[in-house]
Amino acid sequence: MSGKSQKDIAKLVNVQEKTISNWVTRFGWKQEREARFIGRRTQEENLRKLISDLAEKALRIESEMELARNQNNTDKFLQLQTELNRVTDAASKWNKQFEAIAKENKVSLATYIQVMEQIFEAVRNHSPKLYMDLLDFQEEHLTDISLKLG
Numbered sequence: 001m002s003g004k005s006q007k008d009i010a011k012l013v014n015v016q017e018k019t020i021s022n023w024v025t026r027f028g029w030k031q032e033r034e035a036r037f038i039g040r041r042t043q044e045e046n047l048r049k050l051i052s053d054l055a056e057k058a059l060r061i062e063s064e065m066e067l068a069r070n071q072n073n074t075d076k077f078l079q080l081q082t083e084l085n086r087v088t089d090a091a092s093k094w095n096k097q098f099e100a101i102a103k104e105n106k107v108s109l110a111t112y113i114q115v116m117e118q119i120f121e122a123v124r125n126h127s128p129k130l131y132m133d134l135l136d137f138q139e140e141h142l143t144d145i146s147l148k149l150g
Contacts, residue, residue, distance in 0.1 A: 047098040054091040058084060109149050113142065 004012075006020040013020075024030060061084045068077040120138055124131035 043101050044098065047094055047101065051091055051094050051098060054087055054094065058087045058091065061087060109146065112145065116142065 006017055006024065010017045010020045061080050065077055065080045065084065068074075068080060116138065120131065120134065123134060
């Protein structure tokens, strides 16, 4: 995954290239490598879109189910219900993945405060007047953020 060829990896671990090729396929190394190059923010955006698309699909299916129910088409209704279950299950799983990635991307309050302290120290050194003007803002802002983050 670090950019070495399968041939180089085979030599390093003393196996045949075919074995490495099998491992690449079996363990999804290409997909994992690609995923590592996609930024977390991009992953969040992609997952948001995917979940949104699944929600729209679920709404369409529910409309079709209502139509099938009104037409007393039990077979169609049951088929759509199965499809809706698959879609909502997929949305649930992708949402859990989204929550995990979003949690990893959050900056802790302690880190945020440390960064703000460093910024304000730099402002104080650069312009004592500006620093004094910003003190009230800093206190108000930190209180707001603390309340939002709990």
